[in-house]
Amino acid sequence: MTAYMDHKDLANEVIDSARAQEIADGVHRVLDRIATAETAAGREAGSVRLLAATKTRDVGEILAAIDAGIRMIGENRPQEVAVKSAGLAKRLGERGFSLGVVDATADGAVAGAAAAATHIPFHLIGQLQSNKIGKVLPVVDTIESVDSIELAEKIARRATMRGITVGVLLEVNESGEESKSGCAPSHAIDLAQRIGAMGGLELQGLMTIGAHVDDERTIRAGFAHLRRTRDQILASGAEGTAGCTELSMGMTHDLAYAIEEGSTIVRVGTAIFGERAFI
Numbered sequence: 001m002t003a004y005m006d007h008k009d010l011a012n013e014v015i016d017s018a019r020a021q022e023i024a025d026g027v028h029r030v031l032d033r034i035a036t037a038e039t040a041a042g043r044e045a046g047s048v049r050l051l052a053a054t055k056t057r058d059v060g061e062i063l064a065a066i067d068a069g070i071r072m073i074g075e076n077r078p079q080e081v082a083v084k085s086a087g088l089a090k091r092l093g094e095r096g097f098s099l100g101v102v103d104a105t106a107d108g109a110v111a112g113a114a115a116a117a118t119h120i121p122f123h124l125i126g127q128l129q130s131n132k133i134g135k136v137l138p139v140v141d142t143i144e145s146v147d148s149i150e151l152a153e154k155i156a157r158r159a160t161m162r163g164i165t166v167g168v169l170l171e172v173n174e175s176g177e178e179s180k181s182g183c184a185p186s187h188a189i190d191l192a193q194r195i196g197a198m199g200g201l202e203l204q205g206l207m208t209i210g211a212h213v214d215d216e217r218t219i220r221a222g223f224a225h226l227r228r229t230r231d232q233i234l235a236s237g238a239e240g241t242a243g244c245t246e247l248s249m250g251m252t253h254d255l256a257y258a259i260e261e262g263s264t265i266v267r268v269g270t271a272i273f274g275e276r277a278f279i
């Protein structure tokens, strides 16, 4: 168990109104930043989706973000997914939303209500060790952090056993920084084509984390390269790559650059919830 989880009850559902307002203000500020960047880049309004990166935040904080307009969430750690998902799914259900994979074994009324609800996509955006796949598969729709054939094959095997299809993004380490996960950019096209051909997986796009530098040109070059890689994968016409359209790139400090370079999903934590007290 990660140490910070001992300091905060992540299943907590009740937060005070001042904190809820702070989070709502954060959501609205980020939505404004996205709209401004879309306009500046000459892109259609609404072409970039906002994923709230919810690591270290409790259920109450995540619900406040959803009440303020968040429609996609991402967790980094399987343990956090496990601690929060039941409470989140329940409270979201009360609001007319569904979260995660709809349980095929649920009774008709439950399944019907879930089908009618607006679905909130739940992504895993942090590294996944293969022994944790079973923890996240019943809950998350999409795993953004697939960066090797070995991991993809293991997820595919589990998904096939469960009779489900899991969305995946191939994570690419565009900056080459050693601290970062992700495959080498030179391997991305080959890996994407092999993942596209696997049963149980749906290749939805590519993901990267921007270079940890101040230089705008360096940050943008990584994003632009990810976009070109996606375009080459699509142009290849290889089996299972036609849906490889998403570009998950851009966080609190670089989302405007990412949007100008073609991002379709920005993953934002700090600008919504404030600085993290842990990690």
Ligand SMILES: *Cc1c(COP(=O)(O)O)cnc(C)c1O
Residues within 6 Å of the ligand: 053, 055, 076, 125, 126, 209, 251, 252, 253, 267, 268, 269, 270, 271
């Ligand atoms: C934490 C995290 C984010 C959000 O980062 P902020 O700088 O807080 O916006 C996005 N992507 C990943 C993979 C993360 O771990």
